[in-house]
């Protein structure tokens with residue numbers, strides 16, 4: 001699959017900074033050009049937010065962070081990169097001249113995306129000599145978490161460039177939707193604009209204030225939209241009679257004067273003051289960075305919930321996250337995971353805020369999660385991936401014993417090592433240890449027995465030969481290691497001294 005080897009971000013504000021973080025955390029080196037005197041500080045703050053969010057988002061093995069280079073000219077920034085993302089302010093003249101500069105200085109084969117939220121690629125590419133590789137790549141804030149990119153070509157854009165962009169976005173955990181017919185503001189911003197217009201009227205007409213309006217969204221249809229969008233939600237609302245019935249029941253309301261959508265509200269000083277002061281009263285007690293943190297934690301929670309939607313298969317943005325994680329595991333499993341002493345280092349992670357309990361340390365079930373995630377990593381390494389599971393085979397854990405030996409605190413880096421004890425592959429007997437990275441303190445051990453099953457026949461069966469082929473050398477390699485003292489322990493009290 002085609003990948004992004006090295007990227008450049010022209011503009012490093014809210015959106016440029018978000019792209020930079022997305023690229024870096026996917027292991028891609030990034031050059032940035034932004035003449036703003038505070039650009040380095042601002043971008044560093046976005047990257048810090050993104051890193052914090054990713055520690056909560058996933059325990060999949062992220063690649064080594066890419067290298068960030070601040071450049072003193074646009075020409076320097078676009079050298080030797082194969083994806084250039086323009087994220088300068090939303091002015092046609094400025095974007096056109098910046099894109100023309102990029103065009104002259106960059107490798108002719110490099111893809112050029114514009115983050116514009118409404119301008120047409122056809123207008124943006126007019127001064128370019130190689131407009132065929134330029135397209136709108138419209139992202140969503142925060143770019144490092146939200147996966148969608150609307151891809152829209154102009155009259156001179158090559159379809160192959162859009163397809164190439166779509167394929168490369170997968171490798172950074174995003175999904176490119178190609179909008180085949182070019183219109184200004186594309187799809188998402190048209191929808192958001194409709195809501196925005198209506199909302200401003202509701203405030204101008206004193207129907208409600210900003211807080212009431214936000215509550216209406218977040219306590220009702222906002223929750224629905226995050227998981228099923230508009231049409232699937234309405235299909236469900238139509239009940240058994242379905243979409244046709246829903247349209248016939250609620251279609252006539254479209255003719256009623258429910259909306260002021262086509263009148264554009266006059267954003268005069270009075271309305272600006274009203275919206276701004278209501279918003280200050282609603283949210284002014286929290287700073288922007290604090291709001292961003294809350295937003296990111298919530299988004300992570302929603303995406304994780306969606307990851308196990310549809311009975312564990314993943315749904316919507318959660319399915320995309322699961323696919324991205326599977327890709328990260330595949331890449332990691334190709335690299336050697338054996339440690340110096342032959343045991344397997346399966347997982348590296350940082351303890352996120354959501355894992356801390358009222359005792360101020362990592363809560364009990366997250367220890368189990370560390371070992372469960374490490375077990376997943378082992379499975380990936382021996383070929384037990386979703387294809388194998390969908391083919392009707394899997395391993396089930398039938399017994400486990402966990403010891404909690406020391407505390408893990410917020411932000412601690414941890415790692416899990418595993419030793420495979422003698423077994424035939426139909427069972428896997430593993431002994432795992434969780435350590436704190438800074439001082440190699442042993443925090444927990446976990447011994448488990450897993451059984452290979454045919455999920456169709458509902459019984460234990462031997463694994464397929466390709467799995468045994470990968471598992472056996474690991475088990476044999478570990479057979480020379482001393483059996484850990486704690487292996488085979490049962491739960492019990494030490495006998496009291498006489």
Ligand SMILES: NC(=O)C1=CN([C@@H]2O[C@H](COP(=O)(O)OP(=O)(O)OC[C@H]3O[C@@H](n4cnc5c(N)ncnc54)[C@H](O)[C@@H]3O)[C@@H](O)[C@H]2O)C=CC1
Pocket residue numbers: 010011012013014015016033034035036039074087088089090091098115116117118138139140141
């Ligand atoms: N803020 C948002 O929610 C979203 C914005 N967008 C689009 O992303 C683009 C950027 O918007 P924001 O990041 O919000 O704006 P911003 O104002 O936060 O950042 C723009 C950055 O561009 C820099 N800049 C100005 N002239 C430049 C030049 N000639 N070369 C390099 N850098 C230059 C500025 O110093 C600034 O840091 C716009 O086209 C906007 O429509 C797209 C999706 C969402």
Ligand SMILES: C[N+](C)(C)CC(=O)CC(=O)[O-]
Pocket residue numbers: 117139140141189192
């Ligand atoms: C406000 N905006 C039109 C620039 C917003 C976007 O384009 C997308 C988003 O993140 O909402």
